[in-house]
Each structure stands twice: as C-alpha cells, then as structure tokens.
Amino acid sequence: MRPSARPALAWIAAALTALASPAALAAAPRTGAPSPPAAHTDPLDSPRWEDMRKSFFADVTVVFDERVKVSGPAVAEDSLNVPVNVDASALPGVEELIVFADFNPIVKALRFEPGAAQPRLGFRIKLQQSSPVRAAARTADGVWHVGGAWITATGGGCTLPSVGSGSPEWQERLNEVNGKLWPRVDGGERLRMRIIHPMDTGLAAGIPAFHIEDIVIADAEGRTLSRIQPLEPVSENPSFTLDLRAAAPGARLHVAGRDNNGNRIDAWVTR
Amino acid sequence: MSRPASCAPALQRRPAARALRTLLAGLLVALCALLLTALPAHAEDFAGDFNYRLQPRELAPGAWVVVGLKEDFSFANGGNIVNTGFIVGREGVIVIDTGSSKRYGEQMLAAIRRVTPLPIVLTVNTHHHPDHFLGNQAFPRATLAALPETIAALRSEGEGFNANMYRLNGDWMRDTEVVVPERALAAGRQRIGGRDVELVALGGHTVADLVVIDHDSGTVYAADLLFNGRAPTTPHADIARWLAALDTLEGLPARRWVPGHGEPATDLAPLRQTRDYLGWLAQAIRTGAESGQDMTELFQTPIPQRFAGLALVEAEFRRSVVHLFPAAEQAVLEAARNKASR
Numbered sequence: 001m002r003p004s005a006r007p008a009l010a011w012i013a014a015a016l017t018a019l020a021s022p023a024a025l026a027a028a029p030r031t032g033a034p035s036p037p038a039a040h041t042d043p044l045d046s047p048r049w050e051d052m053r054k055s056f057f058a059d060v061t062v063v064f065d066e067r068v069k070v071s072g073p074a075v076a077e078d079s080l081n082v083p084v085n086v087d088a089s090a091l092p093g094v095e096e097l098i099v100f101a102d103f104n105p106i107v108k109a110l111r112f113e114p115g116a117a118q119p120r121l122g123f124r125i126k127l128q129q130s131s132p133v134r135a136a137a138r139t140a141d142g143v144w145h146v147g148g149a150w151i152t153a154t155g156g157g158c159t160l161p162s163v164g165s166g167s168p169e170w171q172e173r174l175n176e177v178n179g180k181l182w183p184r185v186d187g188g189e190r191l192r193m194r195i196i197h198p199m200d201t202g203l204a205a206g207i208p209a210f211h212i213e214d215i216v217i218a219d220a221e222g223r224t225l226s227r228i229q230p231l232e233p234v235s236e237n238p239s240f241t242l243d244l245r246a247a248a249p250g251a252r253l254h255v256a257g258r259d260n261n262g263n264r265i266d267a268w269v270t271r
Numbered sequence: 272m273s274r275p276a277s278c279a280p281a282l283q284r285r286p287a288a289r290a291l292r293t294l295l296a297g298l299l300v301a302l303c304a305l306l307l308t309a310l311p312a313h314a315e316d317f318a319g320d321f322n323y324r325l326q327p328r329e330l331a332p333g334a335w336v337v338v339g340l341k342e343d344f345s346f347a348n349g350g351n352i353v354n355t356g357f358i359v360g361r362e363g364v365i366v367i368d369t370g371s372s373k374r375y376g377e378q379m380l381a382a383i384r385r386v387t388p389l390p391i392v393l394t395v396n397t398h399h400h401p402d403h404f405l406g407n408q409a410f411p412r413a414t415l416a417a418l419p420e421t422i423a424a425l426r427s428e429g430e431g432f433n434a435n436m437y438r439l440n441g442d443w444m445r446d447t448e449v450v451v452p453e454r455a456l457a458a459g460r461q462r463i464g465g466r467d468v469e470l471v472a473l474g475g476h477t478v479a480d481l482v483v484i485d486h487d488s489g490t491v492y493a494a495d496l497l498f499n500g501r502a503p504t505t506p507h508a509d510i511a512r513w514l515a516a517l518d519t520l521e522g523l524p525a526r527r528w529v530p531g532h533g534e535p536a537t538d539l540a541p542l543r544q545t546r547d548y549l550g551w552l553a554q555a556i557r558t559g560a561e562s563g564q565d566m567t568e569l570f571q572t573p574i575p576q577r578f579a580g581l582a583l584v585e586a587e588f589r590r591s592v593v594h595l596f597p598a599a600e601q602a603v604l605e606a607a608r609n610k611a612s613r
Contacts, residue, residue, distance in 0.1 A: 071567045077506075077593040083566035122565035154438050180607035182563035190563050194604050239600065241565040270607070 040064070044132040044148055048102035055107065056098065056136065061143045067091040068137050068147030070099075076153045080126045081235045084151075086112075086135035087120040091145055094119035096138040101151075101233065103131035105203055109233040114242075116225040117217075118188070122241030125233045126201070127153040170198050170237075175212075177255050179269035181248060189248045191217065193255060193269060194239040201232040212238065215257035215265065220250045321374055321443055323351045325382045328535075331488035333359040333466065335386065336529050337370075337379060341501040341582035344371070344402075349443030350436060351375065353402035356492050356529055357383055358485050363392030363464030366414070367483050367492045369406030371436065373447040376406025392464040396452060397494035397531070398477040399424035400507075401432035407450035415452035418472055420479035424507075425451045456481065473520075475513025476503075476531075482520065489526030496520060499533030499541035500580065502587035503548055505594045510553045517546045533582075548578055552591055559592075560599035566592060 042049035043064055053062060067090035076082040088094045097112040097119055109125050119137060127133075134148030179193030195212060202209030215228040230238060244253075257265035327335045339353045350371025358365040364383060369376045383391075396404040396417040404425060407415055417425070429449040437444045460469040471482040476495045483492040495504070496516050521542055528542065529535045559569040570589050578584050 071570075073570070073589055073593065077590045081593065081597070083570075083593065085565055085567035122567060124566070154435070176608075178601065178604035178608045180563065180604055192563050192565070192600075192604065194601060239597075241563075267608075270610070 044134075044150055046102045046132045048132075052100065052102055052107070052134070056100065057144050062136070063143060063145055065091065065137075065145035065147060068135050068145050070133050070135050070147055070149045072133060072149060072151050074150075074152060076127050076151050079128075079153045081124045082127050082133075082151060082153070083122070083124050084133055085120070085122040085241075086147075088135065088137035088145070088147075089118045089120050091119070091137055091139060093140040094137045095140060097121065098136050099125075099134065100136075101125065101127060101131040101133045104128050104233055106201060106232045108231055109133075110231055111229040113227040115227065116244055116246065118243045118245060120243060121228070122239075123230075124235035124239060126235055127151060129153050170196050175257075175259065175263055175265045177265060177267035177269065179255065179267070181251060181253065181269055181271040183247060183251075183271065184243060187247060189244040189246070189253075190241065191244065191253060191269060192239070192241050194237055195265060196237055197259060199230070199232065199234055199236045199238060203232075210259065210261060212257060212259045212265065215240075215255060217242075217244075218254045218256065219248060220252055220254070222254070225253070321349065321445075323349060323370075323375055323378050325351075325375075325378050327357070327382050327386060329386075330527055330529070330535055331485075331490055334485050334488040334490040334527075335359065335383075336535055337382065338534065339402075339532065341533060343583060343586070344436065344439040346441040346443075348440075349374070350402055350405070350440045352532065354529060354531055354533075354535075355379060355403075355406075356483075358464070358466055358468065358483075358488075358490075359387050359389060360392075360464030360466030363390050365463055365466065365468060365483070366391055366394040366410060368397055368403040368494070369394060369410060371402040371440065372405050372444045373408045374443060374445070376409030379406060380409045389464070394452075395456065395470075395481060395483065396421060396425070397481045397483070397492070398479060399428060399432075400477065400495065401436050403494070403531075404429070405433060405436060405444075405447050405449070407452070408446075408448060412450065413454075415450065416454035416456045417452045418479040418481050419455040420474075421477075421481070422452055422455060424478055425449070460486070471519070471523075473516040475509050475511075475516045476505075477507040480516065484523065484525070489524065490529060491520070491523055491525040491527070492529045493520060493531070493542075495531035496545070497528060497530035497541050498545050498548075498581075499530040499536060500544075501533045501582040502578070502584040503545055503552075504587055505552070505591040508591075508594065510549050510595070513549055514546060517542055517549075544581075548581065551575060551578070552588070552595070556592065556595050556599050560596065560603045566596050566600075569596060 069087045072082060072084045086099055088097060099109045100107045105128055112121050130152045132148045133151050134146055136144045136146045138144050173196040176196040177193055182190040184190055197212050198210060200207050200210040209232055211232050212230050216224055217226045218224050225244060252268055252270045255267050255269055325337045327337050329335050336354055336356045339351050340348050342348055342352050344350050355370050356367040370379055391411055391414050394410040394414040399421045429451060433449050456470055458470050458472040467486040469484040473480050473482055480494055480496050527537045530541050555572050569592050574584055574588060
C-alpha cells in the first residue's frame with residue numbers, strides 16, 4: 001500500500017496497539033509526529049527495504065540520494081510494459097547502476113555500466129504488484145546512492161493486466177535489433193533500440209526463463225562504449241533509450257550481445 | 272485492509288491481567304462507538320449505501336439520458352462515470368448501455384420503471400468497455416445485443432475487466448458477473464418498440480462502436496466516439512479509424528448528441544472537441560517517436576491550453592502514451608533499420 005494512501009484506521013490501529021502494550025508507547029510519538037527522516041530511513045517507507053539492503057548492499061555503504069531519480073507513471077497502465085527512466089546524471093562519477101523493484105517476484109531488473117554514456121537509461125519493466133522501483137548508482141568511491149519511486153500496478157480502468165503476448169514473431173525475428181541514432185544538441189548521441197525477444201521470466205508454468213542478459217554498445221572501431229545487462233523483469237521486446245556523451249564516429253554504433261541460451265545479438269544502428 | 276483485524280490479535284497477545292484486558296475491551300468498544308457515530312458523514316462522501324442516485328433526464332420526448340460523473344473509476348463513485356440512455360417508444364423501451372455494475376444495472380432499471388411500465392425490448396452494449404456492459408445482469412437476457420466484434424471482445428476480455436473493476440470500485444461491484452449478449456446486431460434503420468431507430472456500426476474508440484439514432488427525436492447516442500469536457504480514453508483506440516467515424520457522425524441529421532462521457536449537447540461542439548484532441552494526441556505521439564523521445568519524456572509534453580478544461584486530461588494523456596507510443600516507436604525504429612540494411 002502506498003504510504004500516502006494510508007487510511008485513518010491505521011492511526012487508530014497504532015493508537016490501540018500503543019494502549020495495549022506499554023513498550024509500544026515509546027514508539028507512539030513517532031507515529032503521531034514524525035521526526036525528520038534520517039539519511040538511512042527509506043523515503044519510500046517500504047517494508048522490504050531491509051531485505052533489499054541485505055541482498056544488494058550487505059557489506060557496502062549505501063545512502064538514499066535524491067540525485068538518483070526514477071521516473072515512471074504513478075499508475076502502471078500496462079503492468080507488463082511499465083515505462084521507467086532512471087537518471088543519476090546529477091551525481092558525478094557513476095560507474096554502475098542497478099534497478100530493482102522491492103515487491104517483484106524477481107527483484108532485480110537490470111544492471112547498467114554507462115561508460116561513455118550518461119548514467120541515464122529508459123526502458124520498460126513488468127510489475128507483479130504495486131512496488132517501489134529503485135535505482136542504485138555506484139560512484140567511484142564504492143558508495144551506492146539509492147533513489148526510487150512507488151508505482152501502483154492496479155491497471156487502468158479499461159486496460160487489462162496484460163498476459164504475455166505469446167506472439168510467434170520472436171521465433172523468426174529473435175534478437176533482431178530495430179534502432180536509430182539521434183544527434184543531440186549537447187553534441188552527444190541518443191540511441192533508441194528495440195530488440196525482439198520474449199524475455200520469459202520462468203515464472204509461467206512450462207516456460208523456462210529466457211531473456212537477453214548482455215548488450216554491449218561499441219563504436220565503429222569496436223571500442224566498448226556502454227553495457228546493459230537485463231534480467232527477467234525487463235519487458236518483452238525490450239526497448240532502451242540511452243545518451244552517449246559524444247557523437248558516434250561515422251554516425252553508427254554496433255550493438256552486440258546474447259541471451260541466456262547463447263543466441264547472439266549483432267547489429268549496426270545508424271541515424 | 273488488514274489493519275482493523277491486526278489490532279485485535281495485538282490485544283490478545285498481551286499477557287496482562289484480566290482487569291487490564293477488560294479495561295482495554297471497554298476502551299475498544301468506546302472507540303468503535305466513537306467511530307460509528309463519526310461514520311455517517313464519512314459514509315455520505317463515499318456513498319456507503321451503494322446508491323448511485325441515478326437521475327434520468329428527458330432530452331426530448333421519449334429520449335432519456337443518465338449522465339455520469341467526469342471522473343475515473345473509484346471507491347467513491349462505484350464506476351458511475353458513464354452516460355447511459357434509454358428510448359421509450361409506444362410499445363417498449365430500448366436501453367443503451369447498462370453501466371458499471373450489477374447494482375448500477377438494477378438501479379438504472381428501477382429509474383426506468385419510475386418513467387414507464389413498458390417492457391424492455393432491446394438492451395444494447397455500445398462497445399466492450401466495462402462501464403458500458405457490467406449492468407447487463409439486471410436486464411432481460413433475451414433483450415441483450417451488441418455488434419458481433421463487441422460480443423467477441425466481451426467473450427475474451429470481459430472477465431478480466433470485471434476483476435479489475437472490483438479492484439477499482441470495491442464493494443459497489445458485489446455480485447457483478449459478466450453477461451455476454453448472445454444476439455448480434457446489424458446496422459440499419461428499423462422500428463423498435465414502436466420507435467424509428469437506426470443502428471450505425473462504427474469503430475475506432477474500440478474494435479466496434481455502436482451508435483444509436485432515435486430519428487423520432489433527432490437524438491444521436493454516440494457512445495464513446497464522443498466525449499464532452501472529459502479527455503477521451505484510448506486503451507483500444509485506432510485513432511485514424513476514430514477520426515473517420517467522427518466524420519461519419521458529423522454528417523448525421525442530429526438535433527442533439529449524447530456523448531459516452533460528459534454533458535449532452537445540441538451542437539457539434541463535443542464532436543469538434545473530441546476530433547481536436549485526438550488529432551493533437553496522434554500528432555504528439557508521432558512527433559515524440561520521430562524525435563527519439565523516451566516514453567517517460569513524452570509524459571512531460573505540455574497539454575495545450577485549449578484542452579485545459581477537459582477533466583482528467585493530464586492522466587489520460589499519459590495513459591494514451593502507454594497505449595499508443597509502442598506502435599509509433601516501432602514504426603520509426605523499423606524504418607531506420609530498413610534504411611540501414613539497404
């Protein structure tokens with residue numbers, strides 16, 4: 001449940017609990033008049049945060065940081081295609097980004113090494129239920145900076161929670177890359193691409209996990225510029241948007257990679 | 272949801288003296304009493320009696336409409352966000368859409384009965400969206416009818432819609448079940464219930480959108496092909512087809528228009544407004560895809576001032592981006608790939 005949507009009943013329940021247990025009395029004032037949150041207090045107030053911290057940041061320093069932004073719709077219209085944009089470009093020296101959703105059955109959605117790209121990535125994910133969607137950015141000093149947003153996954157009024165398309169398209173076009181480059185006013189290059197792949201989670205009966213696991217973006221000379229490592233929660237036929245800091249020489253980029261069955265991705269993308 | 276229940280175990284768990292427990296129980300009763308006395312005002316806001324308070328309006332002799340709120344589905348409105356209608360002929364009543372729930376259907380039928388004792392002879396679902404058919408249970412089964420594509424869509428998507436409507440509207444939906452019409456409608460002009468009525472088969476808002484013309488009064492029940500003062504919704508929209516349907520509507524000899532959402536009108540203002548918005552929406556999405564925007568960036572597109580008065584326009588625009596952008600994006604990216612591989 002989103003913290004903002006808590007009914008007055010919650011307060012009454014808290015008050016009753018406090019009445020019933022002297023030990024809880026000490027906690028009561030916090031409910032009535034919240035003190036300013038500490039840097040280690042989850043701003044999204046998720047009951048899963050402690051698990052997230054143990055899973056991803058057990059032996060490292062982790063801080064909540066507003067410079068790491070996650071944007072998406074407040075309500076997921078199509079829970080199998082929830083557009084998410086993570087942006088840590090306000091934070092200097094980001095080397096690695098991970099994205100995860102606390103309440104997804106498969107929590108981690110992807111890993112991104114921006115390299116020559118801005119630490120900013122647009123893509124779509126599947127959401128099993130309403131959840132915080134978070135991005136964690138690791139800076140050169142080894143500290144992880146976490147930002148995020150709640151996304152409600154009830155679905156819109158006339159939109160059904162989707163079922164997998166089961167489209168036969170992928171059998172003939174598996175790993176086909178449809179992409180295009182756009183020169184940016186800041187001198188950089190935008191890459192948008194959609195790769196044909198079912199991105200099966202392995203959670204549907206009889207369908208094993210089958211997903212792209214590595215995408216390397218390189219320039220015409222073969223130098224690696226950036227790397228995306230998607231996992232099961234990334235949407236079917238995943239679409240990515242990323243911004244390289246410099247224009248692509250020859251106005252083209254190479255996209256290479258593979259899925260977890262070893263099928264190769266190999267394509268050129270041009271303006 | 273589980274909160275009230277979770278506070279009782281907290282009381283029982285406490286290994287305190289019996290006296291303390293009794294005191295606490297007393298306190299609990301007092302609190303509950305306090306809550307109950309505080310509840311009526313609260314209940315009024317949330318219409319806790321599950322009464323939609325449907326007020327049919329007679330636009331012209333025999334041509335009625337029940338106007339819904341310009342809102343999205345909620346626990347407060349129970350899905351009463353839709354316009355339904357009925358036409359009273361000399362021999363019978365034609366019902367146009369049945370609302371969002373079993374309760375809505377029952378209350379609509381009761382409202383019709385306050386107007387006329389004549390039998391229901393035809394009950395149409397204009398299209399397969401949940402606020403237009405989930406009241407079907409209340410109406411005579413043999414009178415239920417829809418276009419063939421709508422019947423097929425109800426068969427495949429009806430149950431999913433119903434489940435989602437329980438999530439969005441809560442207990443208003445109690446006992447609501449999907450009843451799919453068995454009778455397929457064909458377009459054409461005929462006498463129904465002693466009334467000169469024409470059925471027009473169009474589409475674009477969904478796969479099939481039925482328009483009902485009451486020629487005796489010059490009233491066009493345009494369903495969700497027309498929105499008035501409320502942003503159009505697009506989960507199953509084909510915008511080009513929808514715009515073509517609006518052209519067809521514009522040519523109809525109508526004295527008054529009943530949109531699917533928003534106030535009825537006696538002029539073409541709702542049609543022009545719907546057309547203007549859909550044109551802008553399609554253009555914004557195409558431009559976004561062609562200029563390399565990401566979906567979340569497209570969400571930030573400023574809404575033109577002329578649409579500022581449309582209820583829910585910000586939210587509906589973002590929903591429409593989710594519905595319509597993937598196809599526009601794919602068209603742009605596929606064209607680029609074809610160019611690159613030449």
